[in-house]
Amino acid sequence: MNNCAVILAGGEGKRMKSDLPKPLVRVLDKPLLQWVIESVKKAGIDDICVVKGYKKECIEDFVATLPYEVETVYQSERLGTGHAVMMAKDFLSRHNGNVVILNGDAPFMDFETISSALKLHTDTNSVATVISAEVEDPTGYGRIIRDKEGAFLKIVEQKDGTPEELKVREVNSGGFWFSCEKLLSVLGEIKSNNKAKEYYLPDALAILLAKGERVEAYTALNPDSVLGANDPQQLEELNELARSKGYNTDI
Numbered sequence: 001m002n003n004c005a006v007i008l009a010g011g012e013g014k015r016m017k018s019d020l021p022k023p024l025v026r027v028l029d030k031p032l033l034q035w036v037i038e039s040v041k042k043a044g045i046d047d048i049c050v051v052k053g054y055k056k057e058c059i060e061d062f063v064a065t066l067p068y069e070v071e072t073v074y075q076s077e078r079l080g081t082g083h084a085v086m087m088a089k090d091f092l093s094r095h096n097g098n099v100v101i102l103n104g105d106a107p108f109m110d111f112e113t114i115s116s117a118l119k120l121h122t123d124t125n126s127v128a129t130v131i132s133a134e135v136e137d138p139t140g141y142g143r144i145i146r147d148k149e150g151a152f153l154k155i156v157e158q159k160d161g162t163p164e165e166l167k168v169r170e171v172n173s174g175g176f177w178f179s180c181e182k183l184l185s186v187l188g189e190i191k192s193n194n195k196a197k198e199y200y201l202p203d204a205l206a207i208l209l210a211k212g213e214r215v216e217a218y219t220a221l222n223p224d225s226v227l228g229a230n231d232p233q234q235l236e237e238l239n240e241l242a243r244s245k246g247y248n249t250d251i
Contacts, residue, residue, distance in 0.1 A: 010053020
């Protein structure tokens with residue numbers, strides 16, 4: 001199996017009060033993107049593609065400093081996570097295994113979570129597995145909705161959830177495992193018929209389910225795996241958390 005990773009790093013992060021692309025702001029003096037890449041490498045995945053966007057030359061300069069090869073592709077317009085993955089179609093087509101897709105600004109997505117989610121993905125012969133986590137305050141996150149037997153049904157966004165659905169504390173981390181072949185087969189079916197006119201990667205799960213494919217959700221043991229930062233205060237909270245819990249993913 002030729003497994004690979006696609007890391008989404010096109011974000012601008014307007015509220016971060018930084019000239020850098022959001023994935024290059026730092027936790028413990030290490031770019032968020034570096035945390036994610038190191039976790040992927042530690043999980044045994046060496047074929048990595050970073051989707052760059054805002055100030056792409058900064059991402060290119062950073063990748064050039066790494067002691068190993070990381071491919072990059074350019075998303076000229078930020079039209080959603082599904083659109084970002086579409087930019088990596090050529091990269092995906094060269095792989096016959098599974099791909100993990102991660103946000104480049106989630107520094108505590110650790111290698112144990114990535115590896116354990118892959119194990120569930122392969123053990124259950126799933127074509128897609130969303131990485132979730134149970135959090136104290138799920139406000140703002142997409143909720144993982146399961147049936148009475150615990151099987152994955154769908155992801156419901158905050159703005160679309162019923163009062164009952166919004167009580168759910170299991171949330172979407174933004175990380176997914178997909179069969180490369182199956183993901184490529186449905187990428188073109190993702191539509192932008194929403195208020196933001198964007199292509200959302202979670203829509204691929206609904207399309208696959210509608211085709212009778214198996215989709216799973218892996219609940220991370222580490223709830224910090226979903227955390228990111230949207231402003232300087234949240235970034236400082238990530239730094240404090242990293243210091244207090246001794247997070248460090250150096251490989």
